[in-house]
Amino acid sequence: MRMPRRGLVIQARTRWLLVGLALLFSLVLLMYLLECAPQTDGNGSLPGVVGESMGKEYYQALLQEQEEHYQNRATSLKRQIAQLKQELQEMSDKLKSLQEKKTPKVNGMNYQGTKEQTSNDLLEFLHSQIDKAEVSVGAKLPSEYGVIPFESFTSMKVFQLEMGLTRHPEEKPVRKDKRDELVEVIEAGLEVINNPDEEDGQDEDDGVGDRQLYSENDFIEGYYRTERDKGTQYELFYKKMDGMEYRHVTLFRPFGPLMKVKSETVDISRSIINVIVPLAGRTEAFAQFIQNFRDVCIHQDKRVHLTVVYFGQDGLSEVKSILESVARETDFHNYTLVSLNEEFNRGRGLDMGARAWEKGEVLMFFCDVDVYFTAEFLNSCRLNAEPGKKVFYPVVFSLYNPAIVYANQDIPPPVEQQLVHKKDSGFWRDFGFGMTCQYRTDFLTVGGFDLEVKGWGGEDVHLYRKYLHGDLMVIRTPVPGLFHLWHEKHCADELTPEQYRMCIQSKAMNEASHSHLGMLVFRDEIEAHLRKQAYRTNSEAVG
Structure with missing residues (x-):
């Protein structure tokens, strides 16, 4: 270290x-x-x-x-x-x-010494690192590849993008220095919350007797990323089990002692999410999506509006029937169905869904019919998007073809049992930017989607680049509660060469893991080996 x-x-x-x-x-x-x-x-x-x-x-x-x-x-x-x-x-x-003075006390952190003991040159260096880092404002970047993604973690696990061939998409911190780092950061966040500085306007009015003390059990999730020439940024979220109010703490380690950047209270109890789903055909997939939506949004979260933008007439009546059935059974009426009698265009569908909302500001979740999400993800969506400041681009865990993953079983297990973060079950879809949480005003201010993009892919990357060229911070991190279910892909001949390449790339990576694909490639060789082994066994038995 x-x-x-x-x-x-x-x-x-x-x-x-x-x-x-x-x-x-x-x-x-x-x-x-x-x-x-x-x-x-x-x-x-x-x-x-x-x-x-x-x-x-x-x-x-x-x-x-x-x-x-x-x-x-x-x-x-x-x-x-x-x-x-x-x-x-x-x-x-x-x-x-x-x-x-080696570990000074800075902004309430639990270290020896005081601010007065800290030398001016050290303070100047630390604050200069924070000023240069992308902590509170976004940085204008030339492309989507310039973003430094976050790693997400809980008190027990880390969800990481960079795996190579040995690391896993979800694992416990094996190295002691990494475990110690995360424990230290969680405890430092508790120190900030439980012992607020007098200058924090957020905490000035709270009486000491009324203030709730937080513990390690109240830590919900965190994100961290390292800018190699500046330091490490940490975003931490804490919540009491019996409340809807979150405490958000931002810390920064500028290659020196941890420093508090800010501490704030985030109330998401009234934050409505407008889930926008563009659709054409695929009614069976929509029925499966509605089942997940019913369990998570209607029964658990209860602060969600659903907007379905349907292209064409084939299957439209079935989609209407599914929505009406859910409304009767659950008394859920917070949905909008927009019908467009034209060729499917994902960007156009999401754009129409965003403009169909007529109640002012709202947090939008651009979603696909093949996506499965949890109630915890919805809260992450609310916590990591902020109007005029932040947009959230979670990295989805994409599941492989269950027919290959579970080839040794007669039938694949139910979908709920396939939702595991393992190398042979799926991968972090870090090249996809379609699932995103952002506020309606930010979407409209940046100009929305490029509606000139036709067919599959490309529109989400264009929108992502617009935010990278603007002043908003882009939060990019793997999220454990967001899955992309496998479905067969068809790459149309009408696609442009760039779109077709992207489609084939997505199709290949979506099929199976490195090892499973290798077993398929060498299937003939493996079967020949098994035949030889069987022949030797029979020969020895006869002899």
Whole structure:
């Protein structure tokens, strides 16, 4: 794990301090040994004819001179030693002070020291990193590939996009440093919520006696991403089990101590989501979608409006019948059916669905009929989209062909049992931008979809790029409660070369995992091996 910049500076200063002290003591010792060495200058120090002729007085005078010299030298050395001890004490005090400042208390974080102890250069560096990072405002990017996606996590699991061939789409943090990091961040968020700063306008009016204390069990979900030249951003959400009010904390680690960016209360109890579904035919898939919608939106969430934009006449009466049946059985009437007698165009359908809403501002979820979502996802949709500030582009977990995944079973299990995050069951669809949560005013302000795009694909990427070129922050992260169910794809000849390539790519990646596709490719070789094995077994039995 990379050490913070402040820690590196302290280590370097400590190392040079110790080296300097060692050299200084070596120099003093060398001077002392040189002074103690026998003197060789002058004939008086040598026995012989001259010494004998000088007599006893000469030697006495020489000894006295040497004694005075050594006394003066000893006094000088004692003075230097006392001075060195004083300097050593001063340097030790400075070193202790530096170590105490190594993890300063910044904006309410639980670290030793105070803001006054933090040096001005450190604070300037930390705040400059936050100013440069994409923490509270969006960054204008040239393409969809410039976005740094978030990793999402709970108290037990991490949902990650970058898997390679060894990591998994959902797994527990295996490395100790990663576990410690996430635990530290969750605890830091609790510190911010439970001990609000006086300058936080959100918390000023709350009486201490009325304030609810949050614990680790109240942590719902979090997101983090690292900008390699700035630091790591954390978005944390906490909620009491018996309430609808969330606490949202943003933290930033600018390659140094954690710093609080903001703390706010988010009330989503009155936030309505308009789920917009474009459709043409595929009534069986729509019936399955309505079953999921009934369980999640009508029975659990109860704050959702459904808008279905249907293209053509074939199947329209069946769709009407399904909606009317749900309305009778559940007393749900918050739906709108828009009928367009024209060729299917997903962008046009979503655009018509957005404009059909006549009740002012609303949060929209652009959805497909093959998508399965949970009540937890709806709350994530509300928490990560904010009018004029943020749009939410969750990464869907796309399920593989169940006929291949569950080939060893007579029939695939029910859909609800297929919703697992495993390498052989599906993948994070990080090249898809069709499912998104955004507010109606933001959608209209940015210009909506490019209605010139015909047929399959492309319209969602164009809209995504518009937001990247604007001032809104784009939240891009894998979401565990959002699944794309497998269905057979047909790539029409009428598609443009770019659309056809995208369609084939999606079709290939949607079919099966790397290992399962490999087993299909080498199926003939595997069957030949099994036949040889059976032949050998029979031969040995006969022999």
